[in-house]
Amino acid sequence: MVKIGLASAAVAAASGIELGSYPGYEGSLKVTGEVNAYLSRTGNAYVTYDLKGLEDACKTTPEGVGNACGIHIHEGKSCDDASAVGGHYYGVDSDPWGVLGYNSRYGKARGSVKAPIGQGQDISGRAIVVHDSTGGRVACALLPSKLEVATTSDPVVNIVELAESVPSLSTLVAAVVAGDLADTLSSAGPFTVFAPTNDAFGALPADTLDSLMKPENKATLVDILLYHVLAGEVQSKHLKSTQTVTTVEGKALQIMKDRHGGVTVSPDGKDIKQVTAADNLATNGVAHIIDGVLLPSLVPTVPNIVELAESVPSLSTLVAAVVAGDLADTLSSPGPFTVFAPTNDAFGALPAGTLDSLMKPENKETLVDILLYHVLPAKVLSTDLDLFQAVTTVEGKPLHVQKWGGVVQVGPSLASTDLKKVIAADNLAINGVVHIVDGVLLPPAKSVMV
Numbered sequence: 001m002v003k004i005g006l007a008s009a010a011v012a013a014a015s016g017i018e019l020g021s022y023p024g025y026e027g028s029l030k031v032t033g034e035v036n037a038y039l040s041r042t043g044n045a046y047v048t049y050d051l052k053g054l055e056d057a058c059k060t061t062p063e064g065v066g067n068a069c070g071i072h073i074h075e076g077k078s079c080d081d082a083s084a085v086g087g088h089y090y091g092v093d094s095d096p097w098g099v100l101g102y103n104s105r106y107g108k109a110r111g112s113v114k115a116p117i118g119q120g121q122d123i124s125g126r127a128i129v130v131h132d133s134t135g136g137r138v139a140c141a142l143l144p145s146k147l148e149v150a151t152t153s154d155p156v157v158n159i160v161e162l163a164e165s166v167p168s169l170s171t172l173v174a175a176v177v178a179g180d181l182a183d184t185l186s187s188a189g190p191f192t193v194f195a196p197t198n199d200a201f202g203a204l205p206a207d208t209l210d211s212l213m214k215p216e217n218k219a220t221l222v223d224i225l226l227y228h229v230l231a232g233e234v235q236s237k238h239l240k241s242t243q244t245v246t247t248v249e250g251k252a253l254q255i256m257k258d259r260h261g262g263v264t265v266s267p268d269g270k271d272i273k274q275v276t277a278a279d280n281l282a283t284n285g286v287a288h289i290i291d292g293v294l295l296p297s298l299v300p301t302v303p304n305i306v307e308l309a310e311s312v313p314s315l316s317t318l319v320a321a322v323v324a325g326d327l328a329d330t331l332s333s334p335g336p337f338t339v340f341a342p343t344n345d346a347f348g349a350l351p352a353g354t355l356d357s358l359m360k361p362e363n364k365e366t367l368v369d370i371l372l373y374h375v376l377p378a379k380v381l382s383t384d385l386d387l388f389q390a391v392t393t394v395e396g397k398p399l400h401v402q403k404w405g406g407v408v409q410v411g412p413s414l415a416s417t418d419l420k421k422v423i424a425a426d427n428l429a430i431n432g433v434v435h436i437v438d439g440v441l442l443p444p445a446k447s448v449m450v
Helices: 159-164 167-178 182-186 198-202 208-212 215-226 305-310 313-324 328-332 344-348 354-358 361-372
Strands: 032-039 045-052 071-073 108-115 127-131 137-142 191-196 229-231 242-246 252-257 263-266 273-282 285-290 337-342 388-392 398-404 407-411 420-429 432-437
Touching: 032 137, 045 071, 045 127, 159 167, 159 182, 159 191, 159 273, 159 285, 167 182, 167 191, 167 198, 167 208, 167 215, 191 273, 208 215, 305 313, 305 328, 305 337, 305 420, 305 432, 313 328, 313 337, 313 344, 313 361, 337 420, 354 361
Parallel strands: 191 285, 337 432
Antiparallel strands: 032 045, 045 108, 071 127, 127 137, 191 229, 242 252, 252 263, 263 273, 273 285, 388 398, 398 407, 407 420, 420 432
């Protein structure tokens, strides 16, 4: 997989330059930390900061206070004399730090910003000044006197800055701005973004993109964009062969990784998009570039476990038993659960009169024990199984599961007479998975009343 050069850029020096108190500052804040500057392989300049000792008032930027909770490049090349520090190096219109508030959390803040150097600007050796919530100057450090090209792999730009640096993502950037999501995707996160290319947006039906960019369709645009975002940083190395994840938009997204490391994503298992450039790291997550736009409208409505069982005629006896045991609400809750679901024929194979007896109110406790012996308190697909494993059911007793030659069997022991065969595996529900079995599982040492 090809990676974006900028995404792997980092500070060339092993460590940054330490902040000191601003000359003449006599306040109570003890702002410490490091700043640094470097050239990326693309020729852009970036400045990084890692601050500690900040005040609680900078959790949000105070309104109407100049320079409050800000950090800026100044004209001077000294932190020893306040008169030599000077004002902001850049003009108001071009100052990349002009609207930057460092917004501390727990007294800390970390980030980076792109600094223009294309018109003869030279930031090397200049002062970086940290302001408090009143706009006062509290700390100072000098940038390196010579900017070097970054050579390490630590990220230094956030996801939005990363996208802005990639020409083939300009449509995505425009959509993010139109959806007022730039601040969100520049925040601490972390996030995982599946980033469609310009060609991907261009492949949408005619006029779709133009329509989405209209203010009256902003809500739809935001839904589509957030369907491309996961809460948390998920690199390709973290992926299993298959997984279904919930996006920030709220709907499910399927992610697959083949044995060669290729990754695809899909809302429904049919409309499949290829990750063409994976693991582009940012300070607040990771971006994977994809060759198509993911549409949440294609996500099928996924039933819960009870609804799934209700939709299968051969599981009607199980549904009736779940209702009789007052377990429908439990198995409709978020879970996740794994249910080994006996068919109608499986219940019919019990000794004569057993099922009728279990369904009587006075035998509800026994019925519930048997049903919960078919339930695991986690989502376990057949692909997750080893050759042999003993698992604890929701009922509390162990259940043995084996997979041999692609065939899955379950039972209270590994004796052939106890094992039931999974005849339809991996029936996905929104709160877990159902594996249909050809027999009823009886908890060990459980006497069934007839």
